[in-house]
Amino acid sequence: MKKLYFFGISFLLFVVIGQNAYAAAREWELDQAHSNIYFSVGHIYSKIQGHFNEFSAKVSFDPANLKESHFFVKIKVDSIDTGISKRDKHLLSADFFESGKHPLITFESKTITDAGKGVYEVAGRLNIKGKEYDLTLPLTFAGVKDHPAVPGKQVAGFNGTITVDRIVLNVGDEKFYKMGLVGKDVEVLVTFEALAVK
Amino acid sequence: MNNSAKRSSLFTANGYRSLIMLGIALLLGGALAVPFYYETQTLWYKVGPDKILLRAGQLAGMLTLVLLMLQIIVAQRVSFIENLFGSAHLMRWHRINGVLVACTALIHVVLVLAPEGMNNLPIGKKYLPEMIGELLFLMILITVVSSHCRSLLRLDYATWRMVHRPLGYFALVLVFIHVFFVSESFTHILPRSLLIVIFAGLALFTGVIQRTRLGRSHWK
Numbered sequence: 001m002k003k004l005y006f007f008g009i010s011f012l013l014f015v016v017i018g019q020n021a022y023a024a025a026r027e028w029e030l031d032q033a034h035s036n037i038y039f040s041v042g043h044i045y046s047k048i049q050g051h052f053n054e055f056s057a058k059v060s061f062d063p064a065n066l067k068e069s070h071f072f073v074k075i076k077v078d079s080i081d082t083g084i085s086k087r088d089k090h091l092l093s094a095d096f097f098e099s100g101k102h103p104l105i106t107f108e109s110k111t112i113t114d115a116g117k118g119v120y121e122v123a124g125r126l127n128i129k130g131k132e133y134d135l136t137l138p139l140t141f142a143g144v145k146d147h148p149a150v151p152g153k154q155v156a157g158f159n160g161t162i163t164v165d166r167i168v169l170n171v172g173d174e175k176f177y178k179m180g181l182v183g184k185d186v187e188v189l190v191t192f193e194a195l196a197v198k
Numbered sequence: 199m200n201n202s203a204k205r206s207s208l209f210t211a212n213g214y215r216s217l218i219m220l221g222i223a224l225l226l227g228g229a230l231a232v233p234f235y236y237e238t239q240t241l242w243y244k245v246g247p248d249k250i251l252l253r254a255g256q257l258a259g260m261l262t263l264v265l266l267m268l269q270i271i272v273a274q275r276v277s278f279i280e281n282l283f284g285s286a287h288l289m290r291w292h293r294i295n296g297v298l299v300a301c302t303a304l305i306h307v308v309l310v311l312a313p314e315g316m317n318n319l320p321i322g323k324k325y326l327p328e329m330i331g332e333l334l335f336l337m338i339l340i341t342v343v344s345s346h347c348r349s350l351l352r353l354d355y356a357t358w359r360m361v362h363r364p365l366g367y368f369a370l371v372l373v374f375i376h377v378f379f380v381s382e383s384f385t386h387i388l389p390r391s392l393l394i395v396i397f398a399g400l401a402l403f404t405g406v407i408q409r410t411r412l413g414r415s416h417w418k
């Protein structure tokens with residue numbers, strides 16, 4: 001009887017702890033209007049800024065459950081916007097993104113680690129122009145609070161900057177870099193808000 | 199008529215013809231100089247064959263623009279011009295030039311688009327000036343095909359003419375909008391002003407001809 005009792009308790013504990021360990025992290029819905037992926041790249045002496053108008057993100061995030069937290073971002077390359085339509089067309093050509101052949105950029109997180117002070121190292125795979133690269137984005141978790149304008153919902157905020165070498169990522173060869181026209185280091189700012197039911 | 203009077207009247211007709219040809223040559227030369235003298239930034243960022251293609255595409259665009267303007271002028275059937283060159287001769291030229299306009303427009307479209315990639319076409323509201331060019335190209339094709347295959351399409355003359363005339367004038371409006379907004383060359387004060395003056399003059403000229411019927415009826 002004692003054995004059976006012990007077995008029953010162990011089974012219950014296993015189920016409860018097991019479920020906790022595999023419980024999905026909290027899912028968040030991207031607030032498109034308040035989320036952006038900006039970039040900035042050097043041009044001779046100045047900086048040219050742009051952003052992507054169309055992208056989606058699946059966000060599961062819980063600082064207390066990083067193992068189950070996950071980010072998946074999908075960017076529509078032809079939504080690039082630098083404010084000059086002819087420049088955008090050039091960026092979409094084979095000289096840079098070749099969007100006709102590679103219409104999407106994706107990033108999927110593999111591991112998320114707490115780096116302290118609200119920063120989370122989001123390591124994952126970046127797929128750009130049909131090739132995959134390891135990329136770690138230091139993402140600052142701004143926090144969670146009740147949404148000031150949407151009753152019953154909470155809002156979470158994330159901000160991260162990273163500098164990538166466009167030539168390493170095959171976004172254009174060295175042609176314009178060697179001419180001294182377009183820089184190779186691209187600063188990327190990922191800034192977004194996501195909502196979830198309270 | 200004595201010999202000297204004959205010579206001087208011949209000289210006058212020849213003189214006018216030469217003057218008109220000189221005007222056309224100047225217009226064409228000036229137009230073709232624009233992509234070189236007022237180089238666009240799109241050309242700055244093209245190297246090798248892409249640069250050649252884009253430049254050739256811009257030249258083809260300028261050529262199409264001039265040919266389209268001449269096409270509209272000739273279509274007015276101004277007695278003075280018809281007396282100088284001959285009605286039948288001008289009509290033959292109008293028909294040939296129509297095909298030429300379609301060909302140079304096609305060359306322009308292909309050469310301007312090729313350097314950015316044919317799977318990277320300017321479609322969407324962001325590319326409105328280019329989209330107007332696309333509409334213009336379609337209209338030119340419809341106009342030329344319907345004129346040259348009228349019997350094949352079983353279009354009677356009255357119907358064809360009813361469509362042909364507005365299409366021609368609409369093409370002129372569209373080409374002005376396309377060039378004015380798409381081309382960086384025409385952001386410079388001189389080419390921009392000249393474009394406005396030439397098109398305003400052309401609109402006034404066709405307007406006056408149509409209203410006063412100074413021109414003859416349409417070719418049959």
Ligand code: HEM
Binds near residue numbers: 257329335380
């Ligand atoms: C069919 C009638 C058309 C005519 C008469 C025409 C005429 C012209 C002219 C005169 C220019 C200025 C060239 C310069 O900057 O020096 C131009 C530029 C341009 N056209 Fe057209 N066009 C036509 C159709 C099109 C179409 C269908 C497209 C396709 C989208 C197009 C795309 C462009 C572009 C992108 C430029 C700017 C090129 C650059 O500055 O790099 N055009 N066009």
